[in-house]
Amino acid sequence: MWLRPSARRERDAPPLSRDRITEEAVALLDAEGADRLTMRRLAERLGTGSTTLYWHVKTKDDVLDLALDKIFAEVEIPRKGGQGWRADITALVSGWRAVLLRHPWSAALLGRPMLGPNVLARSEFLYATLVETGVVEPHLTAAAYGLSNFVIGSGLMQATWPDNAKQPMLRDAREHLHANRERYPALAAHGPLVADGNWDAGFALGLGWLLDGIQANIASTDEEGGARA
Amino acid sequence: MWLRPSARRERDAPPLSRDRITEEAVALLDAEGADRLTMRRLAERLGTGSTTLYWHVKTKDDVLDLALDKIFAEVEIPRKGGQGWRADITALVSGWRAVLLRHPWSAALLGRPMLGPNVLARSEFLYATLVETGVVEPHLTAAAYGLSNFVIGSGLMQATWPDNAKQPMLRDAREHLHANRERYPALAAHGPLVADGNWDAGFALGLGWLLDGIQANIASTDEEGGARA
DNA sequence: CAGCTACCGGATCAACGATCCGGTGCCCGA
DNA sequence: TCGGGCACCGGATCGTTGATCCGGTAGCTG
Numbered sequence: 001m002w003l004r005p006s007a008r009r010e011r012d013a014p015p016l017s018r019d020r021i022t023e024e025a026v027a028l029l030d031a032e033g034a035d036r037l038t039m040r041r042l043a044e045r046l047g048t049g050s051t052t053l054y055w056h057v058k059t060k061d062d063v064l065d066l067a068l069d070k071i072f073a074e075v076e077i078p079r080k081g082g083q084g085w086r087a088d089i090t091a092l093v094s095g096w097r098a099v100l101l102r103h104p105w106s107a108a109l110l111g112r113p114m115l116g117p118n119v120l121a122r123s124e125f126l127y128a129t130l131v132e133t134g135v136v137e138p139h140l141t142a143a144a145y146g147l148s149n150f151v152i153g154s155g156l157m158q159a160t161w162p163d164n165a166k167q168p169m170l171r172d173a174r175e176h177l178h179a180n181r182e183r184y185p186a187l188a189a190h191g192p193l194v195a196d197g198n199w200d201a202g203f204a205l206g207l208g209w210l211l212d213g214i215q216a217n218i219a220s221t222d223e224e225g226g227a228r229a
Numbered sequence: 230m231w232l233r234p235s236a237r238r239e240r241d242a243p244p245l246s247r248d249r250i251t252e253e254a255v256a257l258l259d260a261e262g263a264d265r266l267t268m269r270r271l272a273e274r275l276g277t278g279s280t281t282l283y284w285h286v287k288t289k290d291d292v293l294d295l296a297l298d299k300i301f302a303e304v305e306i307p308r309k310g311g312q313g314w315r316a317d318i319t320a321l322v323s324g325w326r327a328v329l330l331r332h333p334w335s336a337a338l339l340g341r342p343m344l345g346p347n348v349l350a351r352s353e354f355l356y357a358t359l360v361e362t363g364v365v366e367p368h369l370t371a372a373a374y375g376l377s378n379f380v381i382g383s384g385l386m387q388a389t390w391p392d393n394a395k396q397p398m399l400r401d402a403r404e405h406l407h408a409n410r411e412r413y414p415a416l417a418a419h420g421p422l423v424a425d426g427n428w429d430a431g432f433a434l435g436l437g438w439l440l441d442g443i444q445a446n447i448a449s450t451d452e453e454g455g456a457r458a
Numbered sequence: 459c460a461g462c463t464a465c466c467g468g469a470t471c472a473a474c475g476a477t478c479c480g481g482t483g484c485c486c487g488a
Numbered sequence: 489t490c491g492g493g494c495a496c497c498g499g500a501t502c503g504t505t506g507a508t509c510c511g512g513t514a515g516c517t518g
Contacts, residue, residue: 038475040473048498049498049499051477051497051499051500052497052498054475055495055497060474060475060476107340108340110385110389111385111388113390113398120406120409120412120416121412121413123413123416124413124414124415127416128414131418137419138430138434139434141427141431142431142434143435145386145431145435146379146438149378149379149381149382149383150375150378150379152382153378153382153383153385154374154378154382156381157374157377157378159340160340160342173344185353185357186357186360187349198370201371202375205442206375206378209375209441210438210442212441212442212445213438213442216441245466268505269505278466278468279507280467280507280509281465283506283507284464284465285465289506
């Protein structure tokens with residue numbers, strides 16, 4: 001009784017904030033995955049009751065939105081004017097992809113409007129870079145969305161597909177394909193179940209194709225004559 | 230008592246099968262969305278008890294997997310040899326995208342291994358077409374995954390983003406961007422919040438870029454010399 | 459008619475998201 | 489110095505969910 005008062009405040013650091021909740025949510029998601037994130041468990045990790053969270057946050061979806069935006073802060077925004085727009089965009093997009101893979105749970109959450117400050121800052125960089133490069137309207141939107149969609153799709157595909165994690169499942173899938181190789185000859189032969197490492201190369205190739213397409217449609221600074229260097 | 234026996238069997242059609250469950254699950258998902266799919270509600274629509282479903286299906290995830298594969302059957306597999314590989318792949322991929330948009334709930338489910346027969350059949354066509362065209366290995370995987378990822382990303386983005394459905398949210402987002410136009414000048418100016426219709430054009434452009442990139446790397450029929458145009 | 463198999467569902471369990479309502483401690487003005 | 493208000497916390501609880509236990513029933517087979 002006499003020793004207990006304000007014991008929490010002294011040891012447990014700040015009295016619980018939206019930031020602390022977000023931070024711990026990301027940690028929990030990283031550690032246990034998306035489906036194991038519970039308001040109760042999150043509260044437990046924070047040393048509080050589950051109901052307390054609802055004072056700082058309206059719903060569980062808010063927590064997910066916050067967590068999703070939080071990890072985007074890890075995507076480093078390239079310093080402009082360095083190596084040219086291709087290098088800048090490649091750097092941004094690669095960093096983005098790396099974050100998606102570092103937090104595999106995020107891939108499943110991409111299906112929600114991303115309007116957090118960190119997400120918007122990265123989108124701003126992407127748009128600004130394209131605009132400065134001379135990409136104009138029909139192609140501007142196509143380029144921005146094309147790149148984003150490509151990254152999102154790649155991240156979703158790779159983060160979801162258990163290449164390293166659940167090896168038994170991958171093996172079962174391979175066996176299934178091989179067992180039905182009459183029905184799926186091309187798949188069984190050149191199987192889509194790539195081994196680790198090939199993901200990166202495939203991503204780089206696809207990204208290059210998109211950048212080539214964008215480059216071919218630059219209006220103003222046609223430094224290269226329309227095609228590629 | 231005397232009139233009741235076998236009343237169900239006579240009227241309710243087949244005694245409940247995995248197919249009927251899948252079919253009704255798709256209908257329920259189409260009608261009410263992903264989060265409203267409940268084993269109980271699904272059972273109710275089928276005129277049975279919720280527990281009965283578990284005789285035909287192991288978990289709810291099974292239902293989702295089945296539903297996801299089911300809608301892929303709607304993607305028409307082009308008749309080969311018609312207009313050339315670009316037309317074939319464009320047709321497949323466009324149909325795929327159309328299905329994703331026709332069943333918006335599917336976008337959120339793409340984050341699970343897709344190994345159903347319908348999905349595999351479409352992947353088989355994609356791989357086979359690329360192989361026959363002469364796309365070889367480093368580019369083969371990149372092409373197949375690049376196209377898939379692009380479609381998935383586009384579908385996820387568009388199906389999720391409430392362009393038509395939740396108009397208030399879209400308006401709020403626009404206002405938010407405009408209010409912070411100092412922080413996000415490019416976004417506010419050339420806003421990424423496209424109006425309906427532009428989605429299709431953007432998708433077609435991006436797809437064309439990917440196809441161009443693939444075409445430039447075809448080995449056998451090197452109609453273009455190897456590097457680029 | 460006995461028994462087996464495919465099929466069904468009420469009752470129940472643990473866990474979840476969310477809310478109600480009653481607490482604490484602390485600070486600020488009188 | 490005190491008292492009222494405010495930011496913050498959490499036990500108890502509600503309705504709903506996915507899943508399981510266990511006891512049924514219909515119809516065929518021998």
